[in-house]
Each structure stands twice: as C-alpha cells, then as structure tokens.
Amino acid sequence: MKLFQAASALLLSLPLFATTITDIKFVGMVHISESIAKSMLKVEVGDELDVENVDKSIKAFFDQGYFTDIWADEENGVLTFHFVEKPIISKIKMSGWKESDKEVQDSLLQIKKGALYDDKRLQAAKKRIIEALSQEGKIDSVVEIETEYLDNGSVAVEFKVNEGETIIIEAMQYEGVGGLEPDVFEASIANKAHQWMGWFWGRNDGKMQLAELGYDPLRMRDVYMQNGYLDAKVDEPFVRVDFDSYTAQMSYQVSEGNVYRTSGIVLSQEKQVIDNELLREVVQLELQEPFNIKTFREDADRIKTKIADLGYAFVEVVPDLRKDKENKTVEVVFRIMPGEKVYIRNVVIAGNGRTLDRIIRRELYLGPGERYNLTDLRDSKNALGRTGYFESSTIEEKRIDEKTMDLIVKVKEAPTGNVQLGGGYGSYGGILLSVGVNDRNIFGSGINVGIKLEHSERTQNYSFNISNPRLNDSDFSGNFSIYKSIYEYNDYTVHTDGVTLGAGHRFTRFISGYLGYNYAAVSYEDIDPEYFILNPQLVRYFESYNKSSVTVSANFDNTDDYYLPRSGWAISQSFEKSGIGGDANFFKSRSTLNKYNGLEPYLGFDAIFRFKGRFYAAADTGFLPQAEGFYMGGLGSVRGYESYSLPYIIDEEGNAVRVSATQTASSNIEVSFPLVPKAKMRFSVFYDLGWIKTDRPELGNVPEMFRMGYGAGLEWFSPVGPLQLVFANPVNADSNDNISHFEFTIGQRF
Known part of the structure; x- marks a missing residue:
C-alpha cells in the first residue's frame, strides 16, 4: 500500500487544473x-488525468506478480508508468541435505530456473524443507536462504540446510494392555523403542518418525480388531522428549474391551444375481x-470379485457390523448392490510404439462385445507382464x-532388444565373457531371436x-536352436554340436506343455594319458557319442511380471529320454519351483521375497555319459x-577330478529391496543351499556334497537390459573347491 500512497502523493502534486492525457508510455x-x-489501464489517451484511476492501474499491474516497484509521472500530457521487474532466478540449489536427489529437491523447492524471484515462494519452499525434515524425525533444523545478484541482472x-537432531525413542510403555502382548502390534507400528544393535537389518533403530505418530494408534487398533477387540481404543501417544540428549520416552493408554465372536453372516442382495451359498464359499x-x-475386508473384496466375474462391473459391497455387547458377539452383514451387467464396447491399445496391437490383444482375456469379468481383467494385466515386452x-x-464400458490398455515398452553381456571370474576358468544379441520381441512381432557367443x-x-x-497368434508355440560348445578341462576337452526343435501348447492361462527333440554329437580330445592311469574307472565315460532324445515338460506360471515378479508361482517339470537312436541311453527328470511375494503391504516399501528351488535326477538306462550328468555351483x-x-x-595323487552327478538339489532364498527407484536399481541379499550326489558304483564311494553360500547383488534395469551383479561367499567350502566371488549377467530375469 505504501507504493500506491507514494504514487498518489506524486500525482496530487500536479497542477490542480485539468490535464488531458495525450500519450501513455511504459518504461x-x-x-x-x-x-x-x-x-x-483504467485511463486512456484523451481522458482527463484522474489520480484515482492511475492508482487503480498501478495496482492492476502490481497484482500480476512481476514487479517490485511501480510508479507514474506526467509531463506535458504524457503519462509514463515506470516498472522495476523482479529478477530472474538463473541458479537454484539445495545443499546440506538430499543434494544428489533431484526428485526430492524439485518436489520441495517447486521453483525452476527462469522463474521470477519471489520472496513468498522462497519462504514457502523453506517451510516445506523443514516440514520434510520433521517427518524424518529431525528437530531444530535450520534452513538459510542465500541470494547472489549476478552481473547479468x-x-x-x-x-543451505542444517539438519537437526534425530530423536531416539529409548522406551515404550503400554498402559491397559493385557489381552494382547505388545509384540503382536509392535510389528505394525512405525515408532518403536531402540534395540541393541539397532543399526542391523531387522532390528529397531528407535528413530522417531513424527509423520507416523498420528497413524500408529490407528494401526494398533486395527491389530486389536483383527483379534476380536471391536471396542478397543488407543489414545494418541504421550511423548516426553529430553532435548539435551534428544531422546524420548513414549506411552500409550489402551482400553482393550472384550473379544467379540462372529455369531452370524448375513448376505443381503439388492437383487438376487447369485445363490447366497456360492457367496458363502468365498467367505x-x-x-x-x-x-x-x-x-472381514478381504471377504468383502472376494464377494465383489465373485459377482463382478458375472459381469456386474459396478457392483458395490457395503459391509456392516451388528454388535451384541451383552453376549460379546457380532453379526456380519454384507449389503450387495450389483447394478447392471456390463459388456465391453471397445478395447483401446495405447503406448505401443513398436509392439503390434495384435500381440497385446492376444494376451487379453476380454474383448469387444464380451461380458465383463474382474478375474479376466486381473489375469490380462498379469499376462501382459509375463511377456517381458513391457516395462x-x-x-x-x-x-x-x-451397461457398457471401454477398456484402455496402456503399456510402456521395455528394451526387449538388447546386447547381453555376462561374465565372471573363477580360479579354474579365469575370466569369462559372454556376448549375445537377443530380442524377445523382434520388430514387435512377439518372436524371440538370439545369438550368443561365450568365451573364456x-x-x-x-x-x-x-x-x-504364439504361432499365428494361437495357443501353440515353436522353437529351433543350433549350438556348438568347447569345454577345456585340466585333462581333456569336450566338443559338442547340437540342434533342438520343439513345439508347445498352452492348455490354460497358466499351464502349458512342451514336446521337443534334441540331437547332439559329443567328442573328447586332448585327454591326458595319465588321467586314465590314475582314474581307470572313468574310461567308458570319455567315449565319443551321439545323443538323440525327446523331452516332455509341463509348466505352471501365474506370476505378474517376467523380469521382476512380485507375486505368483513358476513351477516346471520335465522328463528327457535318450536312446531313440544314438549311443546315449538315459532318463532325466528336472523339477523347479519359484515363489515370489511382494512385501510392501507388510513393510511399507517395495521389498520382494523370492524362493527358488530345483531338483534334478538322472538314471542310467544303458549309457549315461559324463557330459550328461549334473553339476552344481554358480548362478x-x-x-x-x-x-x-x-x-x-x-585321484591317487590328491588332485580334484570333476565328475558329473546323478542327483542334485538346491534352494535359494532372496530378498530384493529398492535402492534407487527412479533409476530402477535394486539391492538384494541371498542365502543358497545345495546338495549333489553321484550314484556311479564304478567311481567308488563318491561322497555326497552339501554346500552353502551367501551374498548380495545389484539389480538394475539398464538401458541395455536387466543387469545383475552378484557378490558371493561360500559358507562351508572344502580346500579342493573352486571359489568364485563375483559373477554378472545382462538380459536374464531376476
């Protein structure tokens, strides 16, 4: 207002007789x-000069937010408005906290280069930074704003951020707790007391999370209600903070009430669309x-899914509870409003710049004109993820x-065409490099083509x-491969040339079968004469041979993604019979089981649990060559x-001579954590267990081997494909074992 008063005073000093405006200028x-x-403007050329209208014009300009000062003067009928514009911010940064996290800085500052300098916006950004620090449990944080006027104006x-101190919760007290042990609900709350070695994974560091204080009582009450305590009340926590040591003690006042038991379940349909007994099956x-x-909540969702699968896309399930405090029982009521049956009008595909529309449509279980089905919709999304074509x-x-709806399928394509690189180092094989060109979706056709070259x-x-x-977009599949390999061991070299072809069929959404044929020619060269002198029992296993075999397999896969699944099972069983022509005659069985679970609902962040198991067995039905057995170690x-x-x-000289096994089993337990989500980078830890056994009487008493290993890995969806770096250590290695601490691969699923 001082600005406008000054302008008014200036204009009032003009002569009192009327002045006509002959021109208006802006400086x-x-x-x-x-x-x-x-x-x-509130004035025009030809108007008599009016102080009030000039004042209104100045205010209108100032309200635009571009100026720090505006004034007007008049000379010989020329009215001139003078402006001092706010400077432009050419550099902006935040130091002392989150310096390398541009995403966080952008969300907090909300000021871009090229914006006008505005003190109110700067103060608002400062407030957001302090609030963000408070949410991390930091108090007494200080943020200073420094400005420097540059030569270009x-x-x-x-x-400049000076992080405050973190409050450590030393003790937690729960008054009124008796029916449940504190451990039951402490797993669900964010603020917990500090534990010894709190910095270690799985332990509580005790850092107070101020933003979560208001939600923890709700989480505790929800745990009580999961155990029947429908009248449970949990007051806001009382926090006592020692600002000298930045430690705190917290206490909750809890009123547990009584445990209620379910006395009845009522299913009330607004209009009967399904037999209630069928709904009771999912409750x-x-x-x-x-x-x-x-x-109770999950039952409501299951009921909704059951009815939505009949086409009632807009069904509403309203759950209700009728408590009987005297008898300590509760009657559960599900009010169901199904609406009308819904049909799909159209399916629109968006985001596929390379993948053909038909490749996407063939994975969808809903199409134009079909009745809506919620399970089909969810399975369609998972089917798209399992292709590996889309990010x-x-x-x-x-x-x-x-009665009608459209489905909008939006995809973001992944780099399915990539150069695969792999490698590792071992005391035996030295440096291994693997280079391959592979495209799981060449030209967007859904066809997988690959060439691999590996050398060590x-x-x-x-x-x-x-x-x-999907041959011709059908449920049939087909494959063809040709390969050549050379393995040089200490005492011999193995050459293998082979070809494989086969066909498969998808029987259900998750179950598929495969029938394949393989022919291979295997020869041994450069055998050390002393090798058989020391190991005469191995002579028959180093004869060159041909293998002609048939493989039959079945697979179950209901995972939600190809490269990084967060839910589902992947199970396979295959049998191979050799002896249909050729020299080799054996029978093999291979079983694998993978389980994936997303842990975000339990931990609050995108962690993934993985279990991978395998069991392989072979039987000698005539001739089981050395090269056809099983081995253990590595990825x-x-x-x-x-x-x-x-x-x-x-052997007799104490050397370790590698032989193949007839049985082997292994299990891998992994947990994957988000590391840099924006860069699609994750961190994993793992523990592996393996067992291998050789049933070959001619080899003598070959001991069973049980080995374990542990380590960590880096998982990154790089521009050239999924990259995995593995750092591992053996647990119970023998002095004769070949150890490998590092391996990496690109292009394989995690």
Missing part, C-alpha cells in the same frame, strides 16, 4: 506486452471364532453407461535360437562356487 516493462498493458538462490470368517477385521502396463475401465580361457559356446510363443544353484565345478573325486 522498464518486459514480461507484459504493451498491448496487454494498455488493456489493463539475474539472481542465484541457495537453500472365510468363521462362526463362533474371534472376529477378524482383516478377513509397465495398466488396464483402465472407462464407463460409458450403466577354457570354454567356448556359440548358439542361435528362434522361438515363437542358478549355489553362488560362491565356480559354475559347474561340483562334484569331484580325489
């Missing part, structure tokens, strides 16, 4: 064009058992009217493969040991 104005400025702004609440609010996919439901000091592998998971079995280095026997 120092850049951000507003002259034509726009004239449209904002712009200004550089720096937010998991049990009569006369303590009520569980979590199961992400969503299916939006666009309501047209009460002792191995060479060359292969070409092509496969189509896919037990990490920390060189790939395929186990088992072995000890």
Whole structure:
C-alpha cells in the first residue's frame, strides 16, 4: 500500500487544473506486452488525468506478480508508468541435505530456473524443507536462504540446510494392555523403542518418525480388531522428549474391551444375481471364532470379485457390523448392490510404439462385445507382464453407461532388444565373457531371436535360437536352436554340436506343455594319458557319442511380471529320454519351483521375497555319459562356487577330478529391496543351499556334497537390459573347491 500512497502523493502534486492525457508510455516493462498493458489501464489517451484511476492501474499491474516497484509521472500530457521487474532466478540449489536427489529437491523447492524471484515462494519452499525434515524425525533444523545478484541482472538462490537432531525413542510403555502382548502390534507400528544393535537389518533403530505418530494408534487398533477387540481404543501417544540428549520416552493408554465372536453372516442382495451359498464359499470368517477385521475386508473384496466375474462391473459391497455387547458377539452383514451387467464396447491399445496391437490383444482375456469379468481383467494385466515386452502396463475401465464400458490398455515398452553381456571370474576358468544379441520381441512381432557367443580361457559356446510363443497368434508355440560348445578341462576337452526343435501348447492361462527333440554329437580330445592311469574307472565315460532324445515338460506360471515378479508361482517339470537312436541311453527328470511375494503391504516399501528351488535326477538306462550328468555351483544353484565345478573325486595323487552327478538339489532364498527407484536399481541379499550326489558304483564311494553360500547383488534395469551383479561367499567350502566371488549377467530375469 505504501507504493500506491507514494504514487498518489506524486500525482496530487500536479497542477490542480485539468490535464488531458495525450500519450501513455511504459518504461522498464518486459514480461507484459504493451498491448496487454494498455488493456489493463483504467485511463486512456484523451481522458482527463484522474489520480484515482492511475492508482487503480498501478495496482492492476502490481497484482500480476512481476514487479517490485511501480510508479507514474506526467509531463506535458504524457503519462509514463515506470516498472522495476523482479529478477530472474538463473541458479537454484539445495545443499546440506538430499543434494544428489533431484526428485526430492524439485518436489520441495517447486521453483525452476527462469522463474521470477519471489520472496513468498522462497519462504514457502523453506517451510516445506523443514516440514520434510520433521517427518524424518529431525528437530531444530535450520534452513538459510542465500541470494547472489549476478552481473547479468539475474539472481542465484541457495537453500543451505542444517539438519537437526534425530530423536531416539529409548522406551515404550503400554498402559491397559493385557489381552494382547505388545509384540503382536509392535510389528505394525512405525515408532518403536531402540534395540541393541539397532543399526542391523531387522532390528529397531528407535528413530522417531513424527509423520507416523498420528497413524500408529490407528494401526494398533486395527491389530486389536483383527483379534476380536471391536471396542478397543488407543489414545494418541504421550511423548516426553529430553532435548539435551534428544531422546524420548513414549506411552500409550489402551482400553482393550472384550473379544467379540462372529455369531452370524448375513448376505443381503439388492437383487438376487447369485445363490447366497456360492457367496458363502468365498467367505472365510468363521462362526463362533474371534472376529477378524482383516478377513472381514478381504471377504468383502472376494464377494465383489465373485459377482463382478458375472459381469456386474459396478457392483458395490457395503459391509456392516451388528454388535451384541451383552453376549460379546457380532453379526456380519454384507449389503450387495450389483447394478447392471456390463459388456465391453471397445478395447483401446495405447503406448505401443513398436509392439503390434495384435500381440497385446492376444494376451487379453476380454474383448469387444464380451461380458465383463474382474478375474479376466486381473489375469490380462498379469499376462501382459509375463511377456517381458513391457516395462509397465495398466488396464483402465472407462464407463460409458450403466451397461457398457471401454477398456484402455496402456503399456510402456521395455528394451526387449538388447546386447547381453555376462561374465565372471573363477580360479579354474579365469575370466569369462559372454556376448549375445537377443530380442524377445523382434520388430514387435512377439518372436524371440538370439545369438550368443561365450568365451573364456577354457570354454567356448556359440548358439542361435528362434522361438515363437504364439504361432499365428494361437495357443501353440515353436522353437529351433543350433549350438556348438568347447569345454577345456585340466585333462581333456569336450566338443559338442547340437540342434533342438520343439513345439508347445498352452492348455490354460497358466499351464502349458512342451514336446521337443534334441540331437547332439559329443567328442573328447586332448585327454591326458595319465588321467586314465590314475582314474581307470572313468574310461567308458570319455567315449565319443551321439545323443538323440525327446523331452516332455509341463509348466505352471501365474506370476505378474517376467523380469521382476512380485507375486505368483513358476513351477516346471520335465522328463528327457535318450536312446531313440544314438549311443546315449538315459532318463532325466528336472523339477523347479519359484515363489515370489511382494512385501510392501507388510513393510511399507517395495521389498520382494523370492524362493527358488530345483531338483534334478538322472538314471542310467544303458549309457549315461559324463557330459550328461549334473553339476552344481554358480548362478542358478549355489553362488560362491565356480559354475559347474561340483562334484569331484580325489585321484591317487590328491588332485580334484570333476565328475558329473546323478542327483542334485538346491534352494535359494532372496530378498530384493529398492535402492534407487527412479533409476530402477535394486539391492538384494541371498542365502543358497545345495546338495549333489553321484550314484556311479564304478567311481567308488563318491561322497555326497552339501554346500552353502551367501551374498548380495545389484539389480538394475539398464538401458541395455536387466543387469545383475552378484557378490558371493561360500559358507562351508572344502580346500579342493573352486571359489568364485563375483559373477554378472545382462538380459536374464531376476
């Protein structure tokens, strides 16, 4: 207001007789064009000079937010408006906290280069920074704003952050707790007391999370309601903070009440669209058992899914509880409003710049004209994820009217065409480098083509493969591959040339079968004469041979993604019979089981639990060559040991001689954590266990081998494909074992 008063005083000093405006000029104005400025004026050329209207014009300009000062003067009928514009911010940064996290800085500052300097916006950004620090449990934080006016007239702004102290919760007290042990609900709350070695994973560091204080009582009450305590009350926590040591003690006042048992389940349909008995089959609440609010919510969702699968896309399930405090029972009521049956009008594909529409549509279980089905919709999304063609996919439901909807399928394509690089180092094989060109979705056709070249000091592998998971968009698949390999061991070299072809069929959404044929020619060269002198029992296993075999397999896969699944099972069983022509005659069985679970609902962040198991067995039905047995070590079995280095026997001179096994099993337990989500980088820890056994009487008493390994890995969706770096250590290695501490691969699923 001082600005306008000053302008008014200046104009009042003009002569009292009427002055006619002959021209209007603007000085120092850049951000507003002259034509726009004239449209904002309350005076025009030809008007008599009016102080009040000039004052209104100045205020209108000032309200635009571009100026720090505006004034007007008049001379010989020329009215001139003078402007001092706010400087432009040419540099802005935040130091002292989150310096390398541009995403966080942008969300807190909300000021871009090129913006006008505005003190109110700077103060608002400062407030957001302090609030963010408070949410991390930091108090007494200080943020200073430093500005520097540069020679070009712009200004550089720096937010200097001095993080405050973190409050450590030393003790937690729960008054009124008796029916449940504190451990039951402490797992669900964010603020917990500090534990010894709190810095270690799985322990509580005791850092107070101020933003979560208001939610912890709700979490505690929810746990009580999962155990039948429907009248439970949890007051806001009382916090006593020692600002000298930045420690705190917290206490909760809890009123548990009584345990309610489920006395009845009522299903009330607004209009009968399904037999109530069919709905009761999906309800998991049990009569006369303590009520569980979590199961109650899940039952409502299961009922909704059951009815939505009949086409009622807009069904509403309203759950209700009728408590009987006297008898300590609760009657559960599900009010169901199904609406009308809905049909799909159209399916729109978006985001696929390379993948053909038909490749996407063939994975969808809903199409134009079909009746809506919620399970089909969810399975369609998972099917798109399992292809490995897309980084992400969503299916939006666009309501047209009460009886029709459109499905909008939005995909973000992944780099399916990539150069695969792999490698590792072992004391036996030295440096291993693997280079391959592979495209799981060549030209967007859904066809997988790959060429692989692998070379180390002792191995060479060359292969070409092509496969189509959906021949002519049908449920049939086909594959063809040709390969050549050379493995050089200490005492001999193995050459293998082979070809494989096969066909498969998808029987259900998750179950598929495969029938394949393989022919291979295997020869041994450069055998050390002393090798057989020391190991005469191995002579028959080093004869060159041909293998002609048939493989039959079945697979179950309901995971939600190809490269990074967060839910589902992947199970396979295959049988191979050799002896249909050729020299080799054996029978093999291979079983694998993978389980994936997303842990975000339990931990609050995108962690993933993985279990991978395998069991392989072979039977000699005539001739089981050395090269057709099983081995253990490296990626896919037990990490920390060189790939395929186990088992072995000890010869007469004490040397470890590698032999193949007839049985092997391994299990891998992994947990993957988000590391840099924006860069699609994750961190994993693992523990591997493996067992391998050789049933070959001619080899003598070959001991069973049990090995373990542990380590960590880096998982990154790099521009050239999924990259995995593995750092491993053996647990119970023998002195004769070949150890490998590092391996990496690109292009394989995690």
